[in-house]
Amino acid sequence: MKKIHVLLLETGKNSNLDSYKLGLDFALELDKKDALAPYRQQFYIPRDSSGNDLIYMTGNSLGLQPKSTKEYIDKELEDWAHLGVEGHFKAKNPWLHYHEYLTKKMADVVGAKPIEVIVMNTLTVNLHLMMVSFYKPSKTKYKILIESDTFPSDRFAVESQLRHHGFDDKDGVILWKPRKGETLLHYEDLEKTLKNQGNEIALILIGAVNYYTGQYFDLKRITELGHQYGCAVGFDCAHGAGNVKLDLHNSGADFAVWCSYKYLNSGPGSLAGCFIHERHAYRKDLNRFTGWWSHNKATRFNMRNEFDQLPGAEGWQLSNPPILSMAAIKASLDIFDQVGMDALVEKSNKLTGYLEFLLDSLEESIVKIISPRNTNERGCQLSIQVINADKKLHHKLTKAGVITDWREPDVIRCAPVPLYNSFEDVYNLVERFKGILHEG
Structure with a gap:
């Protein structure tokens, strides 16, 4: 299995090494170790017509509803x-x-x-x-x-x-x-x-x-x-x-x-x-x-x-x-x-680091992350530029059960939010994105 060392957390430099791997098993392993994972159950996750959870990556536009709000x-x-x-x-x-x-x-x-x-x-x-x-x-x-x-x-x-x-x-x-x-x-x-x-x-x-x-x-x-x-x-x-x-x-x-x-x-x-x-x-x-x-x-x-x-x-x-x-x-x-902001930011850096790793592993020349690579210079949003793409790509992602945000002319904004997004969400997002790219 392919393995890569990525920079993480405090400095955005290679001072805190962690190992990300490809494959769903690794995402599930990260979720098991995630102290904040139970908080996902405190939010309503939007579902498709078949009752399956959507992959919701637009907390940077509208956050999900806590179940306690009502x-x-x-x-x-x-x-x-x-x-x-x-x-x-x-x-x-x-x-x-x-x-x-x-x-x-x-x-x-x-x-x-x-x-x-x-x-x-x-x-x-x-x-x-x-x-x-x-x-x-x-x-x-x-x-x-x-x-x-x-x-x-x-x-x-x-x-x-x-x-x-x-x-x-x-x-x-x-x-x-x-x-x-x-x-x-x-x-x-x-x-x-x-x-x-x-x-x-x-x-x-x-x-x-x-x-x-x-x-x-x-x-x-x-x-x-x-x-x-x-x-x-x-x-x-x-x-x-x-x-x-x-x-x-x-x-x-x-x-x-x-x-x-x-x-x-x-x-x-x-x-x-x-x-x-x-x-x-x-x-x-x-x-x-x-x-x-x-x-x-x-x-x-x-x-x-x-x-x-x-x-x-x-x-x-x-x-x-x-x-x-x-x-x-x-x-x-x-x-x-x-939860506290310290714990939220720590998980946020891990989520975006994992997303960054998976996107880089695609080795697609048309895919470019335009957000800062240094974790100190970004939050939980990664903006993904897809060269020569148009909004049809966004519509295909939506049809595939991935809720992202499109910004003209060719950028998809993805925000894995640490309170309710999982590493499995990130994995499935990239898998569906990859499938759409390979459709041509």
Whole structure:
């Protein structure tokens, strides 16, 4: 049986050798040794018309539903039915304080202090609220630096902010681009851009994990570089939260935003998260949009008081939150709290390392992994480029019971999620992919 040594875990170098092998038996052996394998049973795995589990590799688009979610939501529905408005104070988990039940566990997921984290609104709404506070353009320093292939919603939000402030929405955007013939970004190019144009840049906004390539950036390095040139620095962590160890507090970033329906498994369109660094917690000079939920809790219901801003991330809230969505988030965060990000990332690296090995073993010249090979520079997503392929390949995979994500012009995004994907899933994915390729 063919055998290969692969790099694994802490460094992404050959310091921690592990042996991957071909064949289903080896995948099953890995699953038997996997301490997180039982957590798969806590999620609903989509099935085909014959009742067979699908190979679900799109947790980077929509995470699977924890089986506990219904119980958590039903409890709030029950309290609403029996208590009505009194549920704000008398529910088992009083709604008035419900967002506080999520704060500590969400902070642990993203590597922050509780005072720095709030669950509220949706991702792009939070991004706009952060730009209200941290994008402070002047006539000469007004430009915003983003990745050239950032997620479209971020680009649209940035362009609209520029227009709102009276600037040209094309001239005001500076792109961090990959080099010719490459897909990944180089920090040296970012440094060069800032050296040449840093005096014009007011804000750096980068996706912590790029949605297309899966490249995970060094947030601390980017933040320190941006701050050297007087730029505010923020990150869209939609593809990072629950996937990689973001360590937001120690990164020094001014702010970050993320959704909760991808790796955090809270359901389609569920509420998002927001991070504002502790050094901004008590600043009242920062411009912001406000609402009654950012007002002092002790006097919030007195109604006629002057605005009294809450400290920390809570001070950016606007409205009372949707409890049913928060209940779904609570169900998922309780699982994350049991497992911990260290264990999740360890298994994630093993899963993607195994997927990487199997794809390389195909020895197909048209198949190329465009995600970083270094495990420190990626999460659980591997983006697979198939030269000259079109979306028919994706449709064939779907018909074969493999749920992946297609991105034009020729990339399949696969995300083996450590909470519910198995090594057998990875093996079967590659076997079916190989069969489709050999069909011609």
